[in-house]
Amino acid sequence: MAALDNFTADDGATIAFRFDGAADQPVLILSNSIATDHSMWDGQIGSFARHFRVLRYDMRGHGDSSAPNGAYSLDRLGRDVLELMDGLGIPQAHFLGLSLGGYVGQWLGVHAPGRVLRLVLSNTAPHLGPAAVIDEKIAALNGGAPMADFADAFLANWFPRELLERDPKTTERFRRMILRTPPHGLAGAFAVVRDADLRRLLPLIDRPTLVIGGAHDTVTLAEHSEQIAAAIPGARLAMLPSVHLPNVEMPVPYEDAVLGFLLESCQPRP
Template identity: 55%
Template sequence: MTASTHILTGDGVRIAYRFDGDPGLPVLVLSNSIATDLHMWDAQIAALSAHFRVLRYDARGHGGSDAPAGAYSLDRLGRDVLELLDALGLQRVHFLGLSLGGFVGQWLAVHAPERIDRLVLSNTSSHLSPAAVFDQRIRETHAATDMRAIGERFLRDWFPASMLAADDPRVAPFRAALQAQSADGLAGSFAAVRDADLRRTAALIVAPTLVIAGESDPVTLPEHGRLLAETVPGARLLILPAVHMANIECADAFERASIEFLSAD
């Protein structure tokens, strides 16, 4: 393992990243959900790094990356990844993104197809609406004195009530990340999701694609996953018995499916 380090984007924002695994293995980029950091993948690293050199990064506004004020765009979040790959001398990678990370994965596969080998899009969508919901979330985020209430709402959307009621230790790192979340970073990212619409352009994706959905996901509904899998040519669909964080709730099945798909010829 290596400690997190940073690159500087063209607009002056530091993006934190870290590698795990043998440098000789194919590179797999992991892209995190909104209001989390690269540690949301900690439980997957042992399994994934046995097959890939895993590159994790904190999206702008999250974790160890800078959190500039103002609305972010999916275009900017996607270009952050391209600048990261360029800085690290990586021409072509596998990509696995969950939720917001899945939006970024779609953008990359549409706008920079030569950089993406195989693609896993988990608990995500090509579009979320209505915009007014995100506008309200942005106002609430800026008005909040701390992240406690907002964080608990996220946790209710991400994990089954039984896990929360049992104080499952797998939830604790997510609660900690939420408490540390930058309000500017969260609000800016809400704007990126609000304005993103890949419902038509996802049909241009040529990378082999696996779509993973949670059958009880209240954020990105299983119907969103089905539509995405129907839109991306040749995409496969896997629905897991999970809420939003399928990598945590169904870790074994998630890791097995991802590794098998990403390792295919």
């Protein structure tokens, strides 16, 4: 895998990123879920990079990006994307975020709509709780709880049992991703999930939006995807028979849904 480049945000944190695809194509930014890194999208690059200049990055607290101590905010995660775009000279881009990355996508749609061409919000929610449950996870991470326990829980929530049993290579790849996430970085990201509430702001999003949900998702429920699609004017909903990471569980239908939506904007008008 090619080495990642680094960008320094205005608070001194470094954000690791990489490009795939031809430089003359429109930019598509991919944003990772909690406890993963940019490589969660590896399976999609062959398909997406045929049409787009794909920009992937490791969200702060994850992968090769900085993991500052303390609680992160959704505003900070959103500004990381805007600063990265500014630093790379990208005035506008399509944006696809999954789970926590979908929170970032919602924030961008509300606070920086002029920077977003088309928005894909995958397996995400406008609000999750209860806060006390998330606080328990943060306290456990800060208290030295084994990351292996978190890895087991994440994997059980992300994938169907059948995939975990038949595809140990994928299971171990994502387990390694989780285990290399700094505990304090994961705790900081959990604070974003605890504190974010976009429910009243969703109707402000005026970008063309596709919402992708998992009918069997136990993390961000199907009803969360339905709620987002109903609140954003003109949004479309694609519900897949998946759990939480449909890009891994059923990549072909997932890529078809994303590309079918994004490439509409690239078709010539009649």
